[in-house]
Amino acid sequence: MKRGRKRGAVLPERTNAHLRLRVNGESREVSFAPHKTLLEVLREDLGLTGTKHGCELGECGTCTVLLDGKPQLSCLVLGLECEDRPIVTVEGLADGPRPHPLQTAFAELGAAQCGYCTPGILCAAKALLDSRPDPTRQEIKEALSGNLCRCTGYIKIFEAVELAARRRRDPGAQPAQEVLHGRRI
């Protein structure tokens, strides 16, 4: 017997999931197709396009957000799994009009060039500083090891995270001369 859909049969309508997400301190009701990743829900349904699409395979880190305070690759988690769990994206890092100290340090030191990797790196770095206020260079490298950057060579990123960490103890801390202008030879 020939199998398959009968001519003219009506497929059941795909049912959207309706749930409440806690994003950047706000409770947002959202309706989306249940197969969507958190990355897709953030960008397409909540308009939070700061989080970037990269490989969508868990390899580049550009989609990193904070879920329950920890870095999470948003391309690898379903939106459905995030109901009522705190989510922080790059849009939620600033304190009102004041940028997060990491954002300031990145801007001062040129740690963002094209900027595509920057939202994910900022979120991963925030999680690090929240748990290790005074990380070593090695700890910074390890914390950011899942975040690829094709522009900076990473050194400015590491230096910016170190500067932001120093400013937690000493708000007036300035970058070292050689960080800004290179070493004298």
Ligand code: FES
């Ligand atoms: S887009 Fe998620 S890891 Fe690359």
Ligand code: FES
């Ligand atoms: S600044 Fe361009 S990929 Fe990192």
